[in-house]
Amino acid sequence: MPATIRDVARASGVHISTVSRTFSAPHLVNPETRVRVLACAEDLGYRPNRAARALITGRTHNIGLIVADIANPFFPPLIKAAEGQARHRDYHVFVADTNEDPVAEEDLVHALAKQVDGVLLCSPRMSNSLIEQVSREVPVVVINRQVAGLPCVMMDVGQGARAAIEHLLGLGHRRIALLGGPRGSWTAREMRRAATAAARSGSAELTVLGPNQPTETGGGALAEQVRRSGVTAVLAYNDLMAIGLIEGLDALGTRVPHDVSVVGVDDIALSSITRPKLTTVATPTAAAGRTAVDMLLQLDSDAPRGARGRGAAAGDRRTTAQVMLQTELVVRDSTGPVPAPGRDGTGA
Amino acid sequence: MPATIRDVARASGVHISTVSRTFSAPHLVNPETRVRVLACAEDLGYRPNRAARALITGRTHNIGLIVADIANPFFPPLIKAAEGQARHRDYHVFVADTNEDPVAEEDLVHALAKQVDGVLLCSPRMSNSLIEQVSREVPVVVINRQVAGLPCVMMDVGQGARAAIEHLLGLGHRRIALLGGPRGSWTAREMRRAATAAARSGSAELTVLGPNQPTETGGGALAEQVRRSGVTAVLAYNDLMAIGLIEGLDALGTRVPHDVSVVGVDDIALSSITRPKLTTVATPTAAAGRTAVDMLLQLDSDAPRGARGRGAAAGDRRTTAQVMLQTELVVRDSTGPVPAPGRDGTGA
DNA sequence: CAGTCGGCTGCAAAGGTTTGCAGCCGAAGA
DNA sequence: TCTTCGGCTGCAAACCTTTGCAGCCGACTG
Structure with missing residues (x-):
């Protein structure tokens, strides 16, 4: 049923190689011939068979x-x-x-x-x-x-994590948690490295929680642990976890950013929609x-x-x-000044 | 570089057709031969060339x-x-x-x-x-x-829309808006048809707004219009629009579900996370x-x-x-009883 | 006028696999 | 002992396209 190069060749009175060239190397065929071939091809509904093409070109x-x-x-x-x-x-x-x-x-x-x-x-x-x-x-x-x-x-999440930590330091936070990403993630390792360094040079204490599933559920599951740890700020592996965490904290009566500040990473569309709008590291x-x-x-x-390849010589x-692409901290509503001491952040 | 069927044939001392059959019709080849061929194939890292296979099988x-x-x-x-x-x-x-x-x-x-x-x-x-x-x-x-x-x-969005409207009617709503979906959407037409019928049989007034982009932005852009229309409840084409609308209304000072009830469709993961949690029609x-x-x-x-196909005879x-799959209304927090009359729902 | 050149086209091989057909071999039946 | 048969394997065509090479023709150069 489907037209082949041969049908087109027959219809337009040229050799199949001319038809082939009409499609894969148009400059090698006479303009007049080309239009005739193209017309016939259009007429027959011909489309080059990608499998056959792949077979020979590789x-x-x-x-x-x-x-x-x-x-x-x-x-x-x-x-x-x-x-x-x-x-x-x-x-x-x-x-x-x-x-x-x-x-x-x-x-x-x-x-x-x-x-x-x-x-x-x-x-x-x-x-x-x-x-x-x-x-x-x-x-x-x-x-x-x-x-x-x-x-x-790559995206420079190291720089992003540093910016996030420095942002939190600037707000007075000194006890910060990092919600780790999934096992095997390079991004998670980079973030950890950079966040640790940034926290140290700001004389802050960084608690690493994880590895975790990088989902809302994964973030939500850490709410209790975050609350108990007594940190006043959290940097999450990604926005999804940050959102899940905020949700989980909310269910425990801990409010963001009043009691705990939260920063995500990625700046997914969702992050500017949830309440509070998420402070996050935008990735390109x-x-x-x-x-x-x-x-x-x-x-x-x-x-x-390809099949015609000359080997690995060249x-x-x-x-x-x-390539390392730059990231950028986007400050929204999920981060705020460190809460006054004395209360332990449970919001109760 | 990549091993072909011929290499495997040579290595295992059989004809290429036997190798071919080892992969595409194992029951036709002697078990002993089969294991030998498979071993050689494994050894050489042979994987059938899908293009060549596609070329002949179609x-x-x-x-x-x-x-x-x-x-x-x-x-x-x-x-x-x-x-x-x-x-x-x-x-x-x-x-x-x-x-x-x-x-x-x-x-x-x-x-x-x-x-x-x-x-x-x-x-x-x-x-x-x-x-x-x-x-x-x-x-x-x-x-x-x-x-x-x-x-x-298909998913029975007609039934879903009906259930949603009836839910709203049960809460006392009589002025309802439908946020239409994108132009050309069958789902949007079905919803409109069913929602209109359901509203009519409940003596409610249904205002159709749209067509719209089925996104948060599309929903948010309708907030002003929804507020002015004086409806007390909204059925949105999908959850994304519902969430965008809630966000937009919030920015205008209209609260959900206190001033306006909102129902979405799809039950995306997000819907049970945003505040308020979204009442929605779950689709399978x-x-x-x-x-x-x-x-x-x-x-x-x-x-x-395929190339060997006998034509269209059979x-x-x-x-x-x-196939029509069933939908289900999931009631959460974005719908509530109709607000007391007198106030016009602006929440001011 | 002979030679050359460039533009265009035809020829045929090649690419890796599947599959109908035929042939082989050994065993079972007569 | 001669067929027959079934299980397995080999043979070769076919799938559709690309591409190096060669040939053709007309035009330009010397």
């Missing part, structure tokens, strides 16, 4: 995007940006969701490897060595993590998505791995660009 | 999922469910986002058509006739819309995703369109199952 014109949890509002803007950028370059994006599971992650990247030209690993939970291994099988760009020798696009997620796609496609055009120079 | 083992807006929290659970179900049957899912744009939608489905075995059209914004046209090019299952002659999985999104995948795969196995019986 490129699928698809890229894979693996995220930890598509339901986490942090990811959709990144996905949209990546999709847009890819589409713009005539690529499509496979989105896959690992449910925060490193094993599912590995399975997915293998399953995807054979049908995409490259993979974007977004906030990977697997080990660096596994990532390196995977990168030998398929071109990879890593988002939200630093892996030596691999192209990465859309830019990260676009940049990562560009880097992957760049990588891809540098080192062709591709060895390994660009391995590593 | 199946890509991919399905496309087109949604209006991946950042709308309504969709991710559906996407996850669809992905899970698909993966379970050895399929992968392409997710694409149309940004609520019918034109982008059409472009996407065409772009996808050639590289997937079928497309899930989720909450399509294009016209029915266009959908029918598309369905001649590629197998289609429609989600959240009824199209005659096409397999559809995950079930919809799973069901749709099943229907598409079923459709697909009924009517092979596939004509057109199953066209249409």
